[in-house]
Every structure is written in C-alpha cells, then in structure tokens.
Amino acid sequence: MRTLLGGGWRILAAGLLLLTAQAAAARMIYVTPAGSGPGYGADGRMVAPHTQAFSTEAMRGLKPGDVVQLLADGPDAVTLYRHRVVLSGPDARDGPAILIRGLGPRTRLVGRSIDEIRGCPMPEEDVEQPCGDLATALAAPQAPDLLGALTNWVAASEEKPGRSRRSRLAVPIGRAGRLAEAACLDLDRLDGVTIEDLTFQGCWLAAVRAIDSRRVTLRRSLVIGSSYGLAARGSPGRPAEALTVEDVTWVQDASGFDAAALTREGPFPCGDGRVSAHGCAGLLWRSVPWGVTHHGAYDHFNGALLGGTDVQGPIVFRRNTILSAYNGIRLKATCEDLKASDLSPATCPFNRDVWIYDNLFAYVRDNPVELETWASDVRIFRNRIVNSHAWFSFDDMGGGPVYIYGNRGWFDDMPAIERAGRPSSVPPCTRHPVEKPAAAAAFDPKLDRRYDFARARWLAVGVESVGPSGDIAWMDPLDLTCEASLQGRVIKLALPPRDAEPGTYRYAERGPIYVFNNSWYLRSPVTGIGAAANLRHWNNALMFCEPGTPGYEAELCRARPETFNAGTCGRGLVRGDDLARYLGETGTLPFFDCFRWLPADERGHDLPALASAFDHDVSSNGFPLTLKRRGIEIHGRTGSPGFAAPERGDFRLVPGALAATAACAVTETAGGALVCAEAADGRAFAGAIDPDGRLYDGPASARFRPPE
Numbered sequence: 268m269r270t271l272l273g274g275g276w277r278i279l280a281a282g283l284l285l286l287t288a289q290a291a292a293a294r295m296i297y298v299t300p301a302g303s304g305p306g307y308g309a310d311g312r313m314v315a316p317h318t319q320a321f322s323t324e325a326m327r328g329l330k331p332g333d334v335v336q337l338l339a340d341g342p343d344a345v346t347l348y349r350h351r352v353v354l355s356g357p358d359a360r361d362g363p364a365i366l367i368r369g370l371g372p373r374t375r376l377v378g379r380s381i382d383e384i385r386g387c388p389m390p391e392e393d394v395e396q397p398c399g400d401l402a403t404a405l406a407a408p409q410a411p412d413l414l415g416a417l418t419n420w421v422a423a424s425e426e427k428p429g430r431s432r433r434s435r436l437a438v439p440i441g442r443a444g445r446l447a448e449a450a451c452l453d454l455d456r457l458d459g460v461t462i463e464d465l466t467f468q469g470c471w472l473a474a475v476r477a478i479d480s481r482r483v484t485l486r487r488s489l490v491i492g493s494s495y496g497l498a499a500r501g502s503p504g505r506p507a508e509a510l511t512v513e514d515v516t517w518v519q520d521a522s523g524f525d526a527a528a529l530t531r532e533g534p535f536p537c538g539d540g541r542v543s544a545h546g547c548a549g550l551l552w553r554s555v556p557w558g559v560t561h562h563g564a565y566d567h568f569n570g571a572l573l574g575g576t577d578v579q580g581p582i583v584f585r586r587n588t589i590l591s592a593y594n595g596i597r598l599k600a601t602c603e604d605l606k607a608s609d610l611s612p613a614t615c616p617f618n619r620d621v622w623i624y625d626n627l628f629a630y631v632r633d634n635p636v637e638l639e640t641w642a643s644d645v646r647i648f649r650n651r652i653v654n655s656h657a658w659f660s661f662d663d664m665g666g667g668p669v670y671i672y673g674n675r676g677w678f679d680d681m682p683a684i685e686r687a688g689r690p691s692s693v694p695p696c697t698r699h700p701v702e703k704p705a706a707a708a709a710f711d712p713k714l715d716r717r718y719d720f721a722r723a724r725w726l727a728v729g730v731e732s733v734g735p736s737g738d739i740a741w742m743d744p745l746d747l748t749c750e751a752s753l754q755g756r757v758i759k760l761a762l763p764p765r766d767a768e769p770g771t772y773r774y775a776e777r778g779p780i781y782v783f784n785n786s787w788y789l790r791s792p793v794t795g796i797g798a799a800a801n802l803r804h805w806n807n808a809l810m811f812c813e814p815g816t817p818g819y820e821a822e823l824c825r826a827r828p829e830t831f832n833a834g835t836c837g838r839g840l841v842r843g844d845d846l847a848r849y850l851g852e853t854g855t856l857p858f859f860d861c862f863r864w865l866p867a868d869e870r871g872h873d874l875p876a877l878a879s880a881f882d883h884d885v886s887s888n889g890f891p892l893t894l895k896r897r898g899i900e901i902h903g904r905t906g907s908p909g910f911a912a913p914e915r916g917d918f919r920l921v922p923g924a925l926a927a928t929a930a931c932a933v934t935e936t937a938g939g940a941l942v943c944a945e946a947a948d949g950r951a952f953a954g955a956i957d958p959d960g961r962l963y964d965g966p967a968s969a970r971f972r973p974p975e
Contacts, residue, residue: 293332293363298325299340300348306338309370314338323353331362331459337369348376351448355455364459364482367452371464372489372530376451378470381567384449385718389564393701393712393728450476450498454483456505463487466531471567473498479505489531490517494570501577506616508579512587512596517572519592523549523693535590538692545629545653546590552630552654552682553693558746559714560593560632562731566717571597571637580620580644583974587626595628595635603640606770610641610665611777618642618666622974624649631655632682634759638664643777645669648965649955651916652676656752660759661780667801668778670941670971672933673955673963675918676757677788678812681823683749696749703729708744715747745835754791754827754860758782761797762840767869774866774877779803781941783933784963786926786955788812788913790824795860796836796846798867802879805933805943808908808918808926808954809886813854816887816907818914826856836861841871852889852905864894883943885926885953902930908954919960926953935968 299306302320305313319325321337329335339346382388390396451470454460454477461484467474472494477483479502490496496517501507516531518524524547525536537547551560551568560568571594573584578598589595602615612619618641628635628650635652636659638645643666652658658676661669680686685695700709710729717726726733732740745751763772783805790812810816812824837843842863849859865873881899889905909924911917920927932946955963965971
C-alpha cells in the first residue's frame with residue numbers, strides 16, 4: 268500500500284512539475300501586421316514598444332498556453348492584418364490552449380474577395396471560359412477535384428450511381444491546390460486554441476479554417492462576409508473534436524447594411540437608414556433566387572457560421588448572432604458512403620453531443636440549423652429565429668435523438684419580393700432568362716452559372732456539372748425562379764430521391780426528433796416537401812398569420828403557391844406524386860404542405876415503424892381533420908395561444924391565454940426516452956414561455972443542463 272501511494276505521489280508530482288513547466292514556458296507575444304514598431308491597445312495607449320509580425324513564420328514556435336495579442340499599429344488606427352497566417356502544432360494533447368486575441372473592431376483580419384479567390388471573371392458570352400493556372404490548380408495529389416480539396420464536395424468522376432448531387436458536402440477544407448489560401452487564419456493539427464475579440468472582414472471562403480484540430484474556440488468576434496466563419500474537418504487518424512463558437516456576430520451578406528458602422532453588439536444600421544436589432548435584408552434575401560445561391564453564380568454564400576465535417580463532440584454553438592446569411596450551423600460526415608443500415612455511433616462517430624442554444628438567426632435564406640448524414644444527442648433550445656426559410660433541416664440525416672425546445676420563431680418579411688411600404692436599399696428579385704434549346708428550358712446568363720473550381724472555369728449557362736465522359740447535368744429551372752422557396756417550413760424532412768439505391772436514404776431511426784414547448788408565429792407549414800419521420804411533437808404553441816392576427820398582410824401571409832400541384836412540389840422524390848396539402852380546421856394556411864404522413868423507403872414502401880406523434884399542441888388554425896382521424900392531436904387544442912405580440916417576437920402569454928395550461932409535461936423516463944405525461948405539480952403549459960414570463964429550460968434532467 269505504501270509503495271502504491273508512493274508511486275501515486277511520484278506520478279502526481281511529475282504531473283505538477285509538467286504543468287508548472289508549461290505555465291512557465293507560456294509567453295505573452297505582442298504583434299502588429301509588420302512587427303518591429305510599437306503596438307497600441309484599444310484605449311490608444313502604447314502597450315509594447317516593440318512587436319513581432321503576425322505571420323506564419325513568426326508564429327511557428329507557439330507553445331501551449333502562449334497568448335498572442337494583436338495590437339493596433341497606431342494610437343487611433345483601425346489596423347488591418349492582410350496576410351493569411353497558418354498556426355500549426357505543437358502536438359501536445361490536452362495542454363493549455365493557445366490564445367489568439369485582438370482588440371475587437373480595432374484589429375481586422377482582411378481577406379481576399381470572392382473574385383480574387385476565383386481568379387476568373389464571369390464570361391460575357393455563353394461559352395465555357397478556362398482561365399488560371401491549371402497545373403497549380405490541380406496540384407493536390409490526393410484531391411484532383413479542386414473543389415473537393417477545399418470543400419469536400421464529391422467530384423463528378425467520384426460520384427456513385429444513385430447518389431443525389433444534393434448530398435455533396437460543402438465545408439472548406441484542404442491544404443493544397445488553388446484554394447489552399449482561401450482563409451484568413453488556418454489551424455493545422457492544433458490541440459487547444461482560442462480565438463477571441465477579432466474582426467474578420469471579407470475572408471473568402473473562410474475566416475478560420477481548422478484541419479485535424481481539436482479544442483478550437485472562436486468567440487466574441489465579428490465576421491463580415493465569408494462562406495464560413497469557422498470551417499473544421501477531422502480525419503480518421505486525427506479527429507476534430509470539442510469545437511465551440513460563442514458570442515460571435517456574423518453578417519455574411521452586408522449589402523443591406525451600413526457596413527462601416529457594423530459592430531458585434533448591434534443594433535445594426537441598415538443601408539436604407541433604419542436601425543434594427545435583427546439585421547437588414549440584403550441581396551441574398553431580397554434579390555437572389557434561392558437556387559442561384561444554392562448552386563448558381565452566388566453559391567459562395569452556401570456556407571455557415573460553423574461548418575463541420577467529421578467532427579466529434581462536444582460541439583457548442585451558443586449566443587451567436589447570424590444575420591443575412593444562407594445557413595447558420597451546418598454539420599456533415601463523410602460516412603455518407605455507408606449504407607443507412609450500417610450507420611452507428613461506432614461506424615460514424617461524428618456530430619454527437621451537440622449544443623445549439625441562445626442564438627439569434629435572422630434573414631437566413633436556407634437553414635438556421637442543418638444536420639446531414641448523421642447526428643445524435645443534439646439539443647437545440649432557446650434560439651430566436653426571424654425571417655428564415657427552413658428552420659431545422661434533417662433531410663437525409665440518420666441517428667438521433669434530437670431535442671428542439673424553448674425556441675421562438677416569427678417573421679415580418681419574406682424573400683425575393685418587393686414589399687409595399689417596406690424600404691430597402693437593394694432591388695427585388697428579377698430574372699432575364701434566355702432559351703437553351705439543349706436543355707429545353709430558359710436560364711439567366713448572369714445568375715444560372717456555376718464556377719467549376721476543379722478546372723478553374725465558369726461552366727456554360729444552366730450547367731450544374733459535367734461528368735468525366737462529358738455528360739451534362741442541367742440545373743432545375745424551377746429552383747432558379749424568383750418564386751422558388753418562398754414559403755419555407757419549420758422542420759425540413761424529405762423523402763428519398765427517385766434515383767436512390769435501396770438502403771441509402773437516412774432517417775433518424777436511432778432516436779426520435781423531439782419538438783416540444785416551442786412558440787411559433789407562422790406563415791409557413793410545420794413541415795412539407797416530404798414526410799414526418801419519427802417526430803415527437805408536443806406542447807408547442809402555434810399561431811398562423813390569418814386575417815385579424817397581429818401583423819397580417821395579405822401579400823405576406825397568403826399560401827404559396829396558391830394553387831397546389833403535387834407533381835411540381837414532389838418532383839424527383841419517391842412517392843412524390845401522392846404528396847398533398849393539409850389545411851387546419853380553419854384558415855387558409857396549410858399546417859402541412861406537399862406532405863405525406865408516413866415516410867417511405869427507396870422502393871416507395873411505407874415505414875410505419877417511423878410514424879410520428881403529434882399531440883397536446885395549441886394551434887390557432889387547429890389541425891388537419893383527415894390526420895386527426897388517424898390519431899394525431901387527440902388532445903390538441905384549437906384557438907389563439909395568447910401571445911402578447913408575436914409579430915414582434917414577444918411570446919409572453921396574456922392573462923387567460925390558452926397556452927398557459929397543458930394536460931401534460933415533457934419528462935424523461937428511466938430509460939432516457941421522453942414522454943408527455945401528467946405534470947406532477949399540475950403547472951404544465953404549451954409554448955416556450957410559461958405564464959410567469961420565464962423561458963422554458965427543458966426537462967429537469969442533468970442531460971439537458973447546458974455546458975459551462
């Protein structure tokens with residue numbers, strides 16, 4: 268026993284000596300863009316008479332615990348750091364984190380414009396225009412597809428039969444090739460780094476790119492522009508894990524803002540003279556069609572504040588402000604090549620233990636939250652979602668469970684149209700299509716054109732990709748119209764594409780998607796363009812924008828499209844022809860749209876094991892009668908939830924509100940599942956805010972306690 272104790276003390280002493288040595292070795296390093304001269308703090312006082320340059324070469328010797336303080340190079344100057352910096356090593360696992368710290372708006376990392384990154388202006392004529400140095404562009408030996416080297420998209424030559432092009436991963440990664448320098452700050456195989464109090468401006472395609480790095484934190488920073496704020500990827504030998512993005516403001520499309528006056532804290536000045544706490548509509552929201560941003564001339568916006576591929580948890584995304592962007596957070600995994608039945612936490616150990624909370628998402632053209640391929644133990648709560656498209660996207664995502672609770676969502680605007688009485692500094696969406704006989708369709712030469720990074724050229728108008736044998740895949744003209752994707756939805760769940768191989772399409776089979784105690788003010792359906800799949804939808808409070816409701820405008824609140832067409836909305840999907848519009852008991856807005864109740868497999872067979880449960884919700888329009896006969900919303904209540912001012916995002920309950928009581932409360936069972944059961948104290952309620960004005964915190968369980 269004495270020997271064991273002695274050995275234990277020796278190990279402890281050695282550990283203390285190691286920590287002491289690391290602490291002693293930690294340094295405070297003052298830097299300016301060029302170095303040598305003095306550096307100044309945020310208050311204009313000189314902090315250091317001599318500084319080092321903030322450069323890749325000068326940062327090579329960083330050790331765990333070192334602090335790199337970016338300073339201003341003049342007492343009154345906003346200092347621009349214009350050179351990309353790569354931080355690599357040391358390879359010391361779990362040591363003290365390196366801290367890269369700025370002076371907020373006084374220290375700006377400035378990148379290259381998207382035109383400089385492309386290095387190839389859009390051609391004036393309708394022909395393919397090669398340009399750039401192809402030998403340099405294709406220099407990555409293991410990634411001959413340049414876009415694959417940067418963003419992990421699947422090359423046309425690598426696509427497998429039956430794989431949908433929609434499944435391509437779009438997260439900037441890679442060290443070589445044309446886009447190797449398409450980041451302002453690169454982290455290469457680092458373990459422990461925190462980046463804080465910086466401003467990133469025009470860093471296309473990424474402000475911070477982390478490859479094979481773990482324990483990475485980006486916080487208290489302002490990002491203007493960029494496809495991604497933080498883009499991270501791991502590899503089998505070096506997993507990426509423990510990512511945190513917190514207290515960051517990201518204005519991806521600054522065209523609607525007074526960009527010179529932007530601050531991290533807000534309120535946010537708009538180009539039309541207004542000041543808004545929720546940001547401003549820009550070209551991305553008002554002028555550019557959804558499909559053009561997804562896969563056309565503006566697809567450099569198709570990113571997120573946090574984009575991750577093959578990232579193990581925990582992943583923490585909290586207290587961020589995402590404004591005028593295409594997506595908010597986007598997590599994917601390369602195990603998409605596995606059969607859906609072969610996916611498991613062992614075969615796909617990514618996107619687990621994810622926390623997304625206390626964020627503001629405003630003017631998000633696609634998905635505030637997008638999880639693809641695989642995710643498990645995801646908690647999405649206490650977020651505010653304003654003027655966004657499809658709020659929670661789980662299309663083709665396996666795994667589960669996912670918990671969505673305590674969120675508030677509303678709108679006072681819609682994309683791609685001109686609003687009467689609503690000033691705007693950007694024009695509404697317009698198109699000038701030209702007939703393309705080869706495609707039997709019309710395309711706009713300035714919008715419907717994709718840049719092919721692999722060959723450093725713009726493809727011909729309307730061409731989405733060119734296969735290795737020269738086969739052309741044309742864009743879908745309906746995706747590119749100004750009228751496409753105007754309605755949106757709360758939860759995005761789809762069906763397999765018609766060309767999918769059996770066993771390849773993923774649903775959340777490992778655990779349900781729990782959606783409970785949220786408050787919504789809607790002009791869009793709860794879900795659509797697909798089926799409900801393993802949802803548990805309880806105690807939500809929904810108000811639909813109908814005549815007489817606060818904020819009602821006929822143009823803003825009408826169903827789109829007014830005439831439902833299953834063949835159009837379900838095109839390309841298995842069982843797409845039997846999708847339907849499901850109205851509530853009252854009103855004109857659909858509760859479900861382009862929808863079928865049961866999910867289906869790739870052969871079109873129903874999957875009753877993944878049937879969903881909707882109950883105990885409050886809806887101002889009631890619920891679809893045909894589905895109530897099938898057992899949904901047995902205890903659902905029809906009527907106004909009693910929100911104070913939902914059109915302004917005020918979801919507090921007025922006295923006597925219908926949502927102030929509920930027949931059940933969501934609780935956790937001994938086995939870890941959630942159920943909606945009678946509340947022990949009898950004080951259950953529907954929606955995100957209780958009758959006393961407190962925001963719902965989730966079930967009373969340690970599993971729902973946010974990380975520190």
